[in-house]
Amino acid sequence: MKKSTFRGVAILIFVLVTIVFLIPNIMQQVSPGSTKYLPDFWGNKKLKLGLDLRGGMQILLDVDTSKLPDKEKDQAVKSAIEVIRNRIDQFGVQEPSIQRIGTNRIMVQLPGLKEINRAKDLIGKTALLEFKLVAEGTQAKDVVNAMDVYLSKNIDRYRYLNKYNDKTNNEEKKTGNAATDILKTTKTAADTNRVVLDSLLAADSGHIFSNLVGSGKDTMTIAYEDANLLQTLVQDSLFKQAVPSGFQIAIGKEDKNDPRADRDVYVLYSNAEVTGKYLSNAQTKIGSGYDPKTANKPYISFKFNREGARKFDRLTGDNIKKRLAIVLDGIVYVAPVIQDRISRGEGQITGNFTMEECNDLVIVLRAGNLPAPVSVAEERTVGSTLGTDSIKSGALATGMALVFIIVFMLLYYGLSGLLADFGLIINIGFILAMMSLFQATLTLPGIAGIILTFGMAVDANVLIFERIREELKAGKTVRSAVEAGFHRATVTIWDSNLTTLIAAAVLYQFGTGPIRGFAVTLSIGILGSMFCAIVIVKGIFDNFVTKNNPDKLSV
Amino acid sequence: MRLFENTNVKFIQNRYWAYALSLIVIISGLVSLVVKGGPRWSIDFTGGVSIELNLAPIQSYMPPIHIDNIRKVLKENGVEDAEIQKIGDPNGSVYLIKASKREPQQTQILDILKKAFPDYTRKPEQQLIRLQEEVGPKVGDELKVQAIKAVLISFLLMIIYIWFRFELTFGIAAVLALVHDVLITVGLFSLLNKEISVTIVAALLTIVGFSINDTIVIYDRIREDMKIHRKEPIDVVFNNAINRTLSRTIITSGTVLLSIISLLVFGGTVIRDFGWAMLIGVISGTYSSVLVASPLVVEYYRIRGLKDKDVKSFKKKK
Numbered sequence: 001m002k003k004s005t006f007r008g009v010a011i012l013i014f015v016l017v018t019i020v021f022l023i024p025n026i027m028q029q030v031s032p033g034s035t036k037y038l039p040d041f042w043g044n045k046k047l048k049l050g051l052d053l054r055g056g057m058q059i060l061l062d063v064d065t066s067k068l069p070d071k072e073k074d075q076a077v078k079s080a081i082e083v084i085r086n087r088i089d090q091f092g093v094q095e096p097s098i099q100r101i102g103t104n105r106i107m108v109q110l111p112g113l114k115e116i117n118r119a120k121d122l123i124g125k126t127a128l129l130e131f132k133l134v135a136e137g138t139q140a141k142d143v144v145n146a147m148d149v150y151l152s153k154n155i156d157r158y159r160y161l162n163k164y165n166d167k168t169n170n171e172e173k174k175t176g177n178a179a180t181d182i183l184k185t186t187k188t189a190a191d192t193n194r195v196v197l198d199s200l201l202a203a204d205s206g207h208i209f210s211n212l213v214g215s216g217k218d219t220m221t222i223a224y225e226d227a228n229l230l231q232t233l234v235q236d237s238l239f240k241q242a243v244p245s246g247f248q249i250a251i252g253k254e255d256k257n258d259p260r261a262d263r264d265v266y267v268l269y270s271n272a273e274v275t276g277k278y279l280s281n282a283q284t285k286i287g288s289g290y291d292p293k294t295a296n297k298p299y300i301s302f303k304f305n306r307e308g309a310r311k312f313d314r315l316t317g318d319n320i321k322k323r324l325a326i327v328l329d330g331i332v333y334v335a336p337v338i339q340d341r342i343s344r345g346e347g348q349i350t351g352n353f354t355m356e357e358c359n360d361l362v363i364v365l366r367a368g369n370l371p372a373p374v375s376v377a378e379e380r381t382v383g384s385t386l387g388t389d390s391i392k393s394g395a396l397a398t399g400m401a402l403v404f405i406i407v408f409m410l411l412y413y414g415l416s417g418l419l420a421d422f423g424l425i426i427n428i429g430f431i432l433a434m435m436s437l438f439q440a441t442l443t444l445p446g447i448a449g450i451i452l453t454f455g456m457a458v459d460a461n462v463l464i465f466e467r468i469r470e471e472l473k474a475g476k477t478v479r480s481a482v483e484a485g486f487h488r489a490t491v492t493i494w495d496s497n498l499t500t501l502i503a504a505a506v507l508y509q510f511g512t513g514p515i516r517g518f519a520v521t522l523s524i525g526i527l528g529s530m531f532c533a534i535v536i537v538k539g540i541f542d543n544f545v546t547k548n549n550p551d552k553l554s555v
Numbered sequence: 556m557r558l559f560e561n562t563n564v565k566f567i568q569n570r571y572w573a574y575a576l577s578l579i580v581i582i583s584g585l586v587s588l589v590v591k592g593g594p595r596w597s598i599d600f601t602g603g604v605s606i607e608l609n610l611a612p613i614q615s616y617m618p619p620i621h622i623d624n625i626r627k628v629l630k631e632n633g634v635e636d637a638e639i640q641k642i643g644d645p646n647g648s649v650y651l652i653k654a655s656k657r658e659p660q661q662t663q664i665l666d667i668l669k670k671a672f673p674d675y676t677r678k679p680e681q682q683l684i685r686l687q688e689e690v691g692p693k694v695g696d697e698l699k700v701q702a703i704k705a706v707l708i709s710f711l712l713m714i715i716y717i718w719f720r721f722e723l724t725f726g727i728a729a730v731l732a733l734v735h736d737v738l739i740t741v742g743l744f745s746l747l748n749k750e751i752s753v754t755i756v757a758a759l760l761t762i763v764g765f766s767i768n769d770t771i772v773i774y775d776r777i778r779e780d781m782k783i784h785r786k787e788p789i790d791v792v793f794n795n796a797i798n799r800t801l802s803r804t805i806i807t808s809g810t811v812l813l814s815i816i817s818l819l820v821f822g823g824t825v826i827r828d829f830g831w832a833m834l835i836g837v838i839s840g841t842y843s844s845v846l847v848a849s850p851l852v853v854e855y856y857r858i859r860g861l862k863d864k865d866v867k868s869f870k871k872k873k
């Protein structure tokens with residue numbers, strides 16, 4: 001009797017826990033928001049839907065800390081998380097989740113996101129704002145010539161530029177070689193004159209770079225369809241090294257209102273005079289006045305802190321009538337001519353902005369730049385349509401599987417089958433309740449896990465019933481057959497389910513996100529089904545058999 | 556209702572037929588794997604982009620876009636290796652576009668399509684984009700190692716558990732049966748030209764869990780019967796144990812198959828390949844539990860020329 005009291009208590013706790021933690025979910029279903037009447041520790045324990053079901057974006061960022069000293073690496077990732085959190089907060093997404101994964105990865109989850117690609121741009125931007133002087137006149141020409149020479153020599157590496165090669169391949173090779181020869185002989189004599197020399201040589205070699213950027217006019221430009229080519233080129237590490245030191249080549253911003261317009265190309269002094277580090281504020285403003293270039297167009301107004309203002313004052317004072325490029329993440333946004341010394345530390349970034357662009361820029365400028373560049377290691381976005389579809393089909397598949405199995409068990413094992421069905425339904429409740437308790441996330445693979453558990457959950461009962469049938473056939477009485485059946489089958493149930501649990505645990509270790517959800521549902525399902533079969537169904541059987549001592553059993 | 560009552564199929568006697576059948580399936584899978592240069596890894600592992608778009612025209616009278624047009628436009632814009640496929644309803648407008656290599660130009664598939672087909676893409680992003688996945692090559696490589704490691708670790712843990720509860724021979728035989736299931740599933744996936752994604756790896760581990768479950772039930776019965784029928788030769792004991800558990804094996808596999816079939820039929824496109832992997836794996840797992848795992852143990856005793864009384868250590872264990 002003592003044993004059965006203990007069992008009774010266990011069953012009671014099991015069922016109670018199941019019911020208690022199902023309640024918030026049911027309330028949420030019946031009338032959304034009604035869980036606020038429950039105390040927080042209870043009402044908050046609701047089943048969460050994964051991004052694959054409710055729609056949203058999950059993005060895994062790689063923080064490239066390779067260029068930082070070891071000491072700063074950890075801090076860089078931490079502050080990157082802060083910066084990204086700031087940006088997302090200002091962008092306005094509900095329930096974002098930003099986590100550090102491993103040493104230098106950041107996982108950002110944005111449920112129910114509407115403007116996916118905009119958010120992606122916003123998060124991944126390094127947002128390094130720099131003010132750099134534009135190199136003009138002969139200096140710019142020398143750089144362009146140097147690039148012409150470099151590209152002619154190394155055209156094999158940059159095959160995608162072949163259409164700008166104005167010499168036939170053969171000729172080009174010859175002159176290329178000739179140029180190197182001359183260079184070799186004169187190198188020792190006039191090392192310092194190398195740039196000049198190159199420009200002389202360039203007259204003889206191809207004009208790949210000049211052709212690409214349409215140089216020869218006052219400003220260099222690139223056709224929109226080649227902008228990607230140029231961007232790839234200027235990011236190429238060998239190309240970067242080939243640019244004469246102290247200079248860099250940068251491309252102008254795309255005009256979102258006129259994406260087919262040519263884009264400017266600049267030669268800049270690579271030293272940043274002032275950076276965004278000194279910004280104290282940034283705002284979107286709308287231009288006023290009659291100048292059609294600025295009137296009613298959004299622009300960014302920014303303000304430096306004291307130190308920044310001082311630096312900016314000196315920079316503008318020393319370089320009047322020169323052009324100053326405002327560079328964000330290597331792209332030149334605007335390069336106005338410095339008309340006057342600016343000492344109040346305020347400035348504007350104008351350009352062909354859309355309102356949206358302007359707002360996003362303000363967000364990244366305010367939140368500060370990332371301490372190290374980030375790249376998207378992995379991105380998964382599920383639109384809300386697909387999410388809703390998945391919920392619908394998941395629910396349908398769950399329902400159908402349930403009906404199939406319930407009917408089958410009933411047909412095959414009669415009344416005993418009904419007990420197994422009862423156990424199965426309690427088990428589903430238990431899975432959902434446990435997931436709510438741990439605030440686990442229900443994902444599509446998780447639903448698949450639940451469906452599979454149906455099949456596996458009845459297994460414990462099948463083992464028991466088959467054994468009871470066997471014992472009955474061997475001529476035992478109902479009572480001892482039930483006893484022996486449960487006893488023997490229990491050992492098997494433990495052995496077989498523990499190994500399955502091992503597999504689920506490995507799965508949990510291996511997976512992230514949805515896969516973990518799957519491993520969790522599978523494990524809870526296995527544990528729940530063991531309890532249902534070994535304790536609950538057995539309890540009912542025992543009570544029925546000991547009380548009535550029947551001579552027939554529907555199994 | 557009763558099925559498979561008092562069966563007495565000669566599993567152990569006919570085990571060579573079973574081995575042959577398994578080998579045929581495994582070898583044809585392996586041939587396909589070798590010819591195709593390994594499994595068809597999804598972008599989860601290779602890195603790349605995959606986008607599922609709803610390209611229904613914004614005005615209902617407009618004709619739908621032809622798949623070749625999409626291909627042409629992408630090619631013109633430098634996305635050479637795009638793989639385009641229509642999803643779901645053949646009259647619908649949902650397309651799945653995949654590009655494996657990540658050239659700088661190729662991340663912009665959406666931008667290219669937006670420029671080329673404004674009448675089909677000018678709608679809220681939430682309606683346009685159903686699924687967008689992008690995986691960097693580094694993550695993919697790491698994941699491949701992790702996936703293979705996960706499967707191997709699960710094997711190792713199974714061997715240890717069974718060694719502890721039964722005997723090492725049983726553990727090794729059980730794991731050989733698991734290798735059999737994984738090879739068959741991966742091989743058939745290669746034959747069917749289906750991709751191995753992270754979800755499929757999850758399916759493989761689930762199959763491992765399911766198949767070992769079946770095997771253990773039979774082993775358990777063997778252990779029990781061995782204690783009772785000490786005098787009988789091993790293969791008779793084994794064969795009887797398999798037959799006695801046959802009904803349970805088939806009923807359980809049956810209920811799991813019912814679940815999988817409803818997942819396949821009603822579960823939607825996203826989870827379908829998972830369903831196929833499970834279907835293949837569960838059938839193979841059931842087969843291997845009955846016809847590979849236990850017969851292999853018998854094989855071992857035969858080869859070692861051990862007499863039945865040599866299995867003492869096993870008989871002693873509970």
